[in-house]
Amino acid sequence: MTNKPATIKDIAKALNISVSTVSKALHDHPNIGAITKERVKAVAEKLNYSPNITAIQFKQQKTFTLGIIIPTLLDHFYTIAVNGFEKVATAAKYNVLIGQNQESLQREKELVSIMQSNRIDGLLIAISKETNNMEHLRKLEMAGIPVVFFARKPINETFSCVSSDVYHAAANAVDLFVSRGHKKIAFINGPSHWATSRDRFLGYRDGLLKHNIALDKQLIEESDLDTSSNYQVVRRLMHLSPAPTAMLLFKDYLMLDVMSCLRKEFPTEYPAIELIGYGALPLFSHFERPPLASLKEQPYEIGEQAGTLLLNMIQHPERDHKPQLISLPCTLHYFKEL
Amino acid sequence: MTNKPATIKDIAKALNISVSTVSKALHDHPNIGAITKERVKAVAEKLNYSPNITAIQFKQQKTFTLGIIIPTLLDHFYTIAVNGFEKVATAAKYNVLIGQNQESLQREKELVSIMQSNRIDGLLIAISKETNNMEHLRKLEMAGIPVVFFARKPINETFSCVSSDVYHAAANAVDLFVSRGHKKIAFINGPSHWATSRDRFLGYRDGLLKHNIALDKQLIEESDLDTSSNYQVVRRLMHLSPAPTAMLLFKDYLMLDVMSCLRKEFPTEYPAIELIGYGALPLFSHFERPPLASLKEQPYEIGEQAGTLLLNMIQHPERDHKPQLISLPCTLHYFKEL
DNA sequence: TTGTAAGCGTTATCAA
DNA sequence: TTGATAACGCTTACAA
Numbered sequence A, B: 001m002t003n004k005p006a007t008i009k010d011i012a013k014a015l016n017i018s019v020s021t022v023s024k025a026l027h028d029h030p031n032i033g034a035i036t037k038e039r040v041k042a043v044a045e046k047l048n049y050s051p052n053i054t055a056i057q058f059k060q061q062k063t064f065t066l067g068i069i070i071p072t073l074l075d076h077f078y079t080i081a082v083n084g085f086e087k088v089a090t091a092a093k094y095n096v097l098i099g100q101n102q103e104s105l106q107r108e109k110e111l112v113s114i115m116q117s118n119r120i121d122g123l124l125i126a127i128s129k130e131t132n133n134m135e136h137l138r139k140l141e142m143a144g145i146p147v148v149f150f151a152r153k154p155i156n157e158t159f160s161c162v163s164s165d166v167y168h169a170a171a172n173a174v175d176l177f178v179s180r181g182h183k184k185i186a187f188i189n190g191p192s193h194w195a196t197s198r199d200r201f202l203g204y205r206d207g208l209l210k211h212n213i214a215l216d217k218q219l220i221e222e223s224d225l226d227t228s229s230n231y232q233v234v235r236r237l238m239h240l241s242p243a244p245t246a247m248l249l250f251k252d253y254l255m256l257d258v259m260s261c262l263r264k265e266f267p268t269e270y271p272a273i274e275l276i277g278y279g280a281l282p283l284f285s286h287f288e289r290p291p292l293a294s295l296k297e298q299p300y301e302i303g304e305q306a307g308t309l310l311l312n313m314i315q316h317p318e319r320d321h322k323p324q325l326i327s328l329p330c331t332l333h334y335f336k337e338l
Numbered sequence C: 001t002t003g004t005a006a007g008c009g010t011t012a013t014c015a016a
Numbered sequence D: 001t002t003g004a005t006a007a008c009g010c011t012t013a014c015a016a
Helices: A008-015 A019-026 A032-047 A053-060 A075-089 A106-119 A136-143 A166-179 A195-209 A226-239 A252-265 A280-287 A297-314 B008-015 B020-026 B034-046 B053-060 B076-091 B105-117 B133-143 B166-178 B194-209 B227-238 B251-266 B281-285 B299-315
Strands: A065-069 A095-100 A122-125 A146-152 A161-162 A187-188 A220-222 A244-247 A274-278 A293-296 A325-328 A331-334 B065-070 B095-100 B122-127 B148-149 B160-164 B185-189 B220-223 B245-250 B274-276 B295-296 B325-328 B329-334
Touching: A008 A032, A008 A075, A019 A032, A019 B020, A065 A075, A065 A106, A065 A297, A075 A297, A095 A106, A095 B095, A095 B220, A106 A136, A106 A274, A106 B185, A122 A136, A122 A297, A136 A226, A146 A297, A161 A297, A166 A195, A166 A244, A166 A274, A166 A331, A187 A195, A187 A226, A195 A220, A195 B133, A220 A226, A220 B227, A244 A252, A244 A280, A252 B105, A252 B220, A274 B295, A280 B251, A280 B295, A297 A325, A325 B020, B008 B020, B008 B034, B008 B329, B034 B325, B065 B076, B065 B185, B065 B299, B076 B095, B076 B185, B095 B105, B105 B122, B105 B133, B105 B220, B122 B133, B122 B299, B133 B148, B148 B299, B160 B166, B160 B194, B160 B299, B166 B185, B166 B329, B185 B194, B185 B227, B194 B220, B220 B227, B227 B251, B251 B274, B299 B325
Parallel strands: A065 A095, A065 A122, A122 A146, A146 A161, A161 A325, A187 A220, A187 A244, A244 A274, A274 A293, B065 B095, B065 B122, B122 B148, B148 B160, B160 B325, B185 B220, B185 B245, B245 B274, B274 B295
Antiparallel strands: A293 A331, B295 B329
């Protein structure tokens, strides 16, 4: 049958009243009589009326849609963050448009442009590895569309950002390593232009300092986070003499590669090497030989808080929103009983 | 500065021509002079004009947005399917709205309703475990919004559906088991009202038949696919005497639980038990003791084909689209060298 | 080749 | 308490 959906006009006609009365009645406007409201709602129900959101969006110049851009849906850190974000968005009657930049700046720009022409009311973003220039995001801000970063933000860029307190987490990891007798503690970091990499480094550095262990530059590596790069840095570290006996790793997905590399290429050394990553992926619970521990982050809560921040900026555009940096604590999560 | 975005009206005013001329010029309409087009486009560029999509959507009664509903973003099978779907959608200039039913029928209904009032042009869906009633989806169809299923479809429901050829896959798995000397081959299936469960079963049955192995009902279990249910059925199977020496599993996420359960609760029997699941999750490559094999599905291609089917229904509503069942081959993927 | 004007569904302002 | 009407930005049939 493919009937055209009913409009308020249809309701008005059916009741011989005006569209404006219908509109008000449906919105429980105070100066519409109770009986009229009843009748309007009854007819709306009967005609299976559902408001045409495209008309409302057009009329109100507001889409009640938020964008979220993440590197990939295959990383559970981000999908969990999406879920937290969706929760607060849904509660505030907003829809969520999800985009994946796939670590490509060009794709990210396209997404921002698509989202902008779809008139999103605000954007939450974890930038791509390649994103070294914030022009596309500044443009959004200029157009009055608030932008909040999460997880990744370049050092020195003034945007609000919600992330993990990786600094204290790193220091705690070092504490644990030291308490277990490690002296040669390597650190594989992520891209150095991100604040979250710098903070990890600072925590690592200060952790060592506290235990009077000198910083050894040879033990510090930076990975691109792709598998070949991950393998490379592990090889470099393992060819040092003496090789490290412990490694702090930028994130658990990196840890997976590190474990594979060690198992395949350094099988004799592997059993003695202890690892700590960031993320505390549940899948490690399925491993027979899990890593020592992981710094459990709170992606769901990060998504929630970032969403709250964003909604706040949207709903109170008149206030001046100074860029805020929020960081949520990590907890040391042991995969093995110690 | 937060300037209002420029409209075609602004362009028209700037050039002292009519809005319709501007509109046509921007769309390269044939009966607009080349010089006019030039001038219009130049001004559009200068004013940083970008069409107001909400206006277009409203006017055209089309949103160029497709919905996709999946159980959860945490299952890589579905996120990869989303990626395939997005590829064809993007190529056809459609946006994609992603929703997670979280295995809840109620949530699924809400999502469908939200998507409908957002005037999606079509929907791709992998229904929730609870979905035993297609009313909400029939309603969409009635409203002229095509619906395509993927991965999961109740037996006897007439909707188009794209899924894996699980029948032949199951038979192949049984072949492999038999060739490795197994006789007691258990099968843990998913919800029995899905076609994809029935087909797995039929492949398993016919596989055994081919090798003259009698079907043993005790060796067939159905799991709810949540962890506690998964553990339960493994325990039941392992308490049989003789216990099975091989297991065919509904999917790899179920296999993870099976492996954990066997390792923890049946450590002596575990090493002799061989497992085959569906999915071929890449994460198994990180396991020291991976399962025997997995029936590799093609979620990306499933997303693509389902998207193509859906777009076809949208772009040619006049044709009559009989429900189609498409199934894509699985390949046996070995995790261990045999 | 260009312009005029209607109309999409809704909300909001003002008048009755 | 209710109604008439303009407006949002765009497309398009038709007129000039």
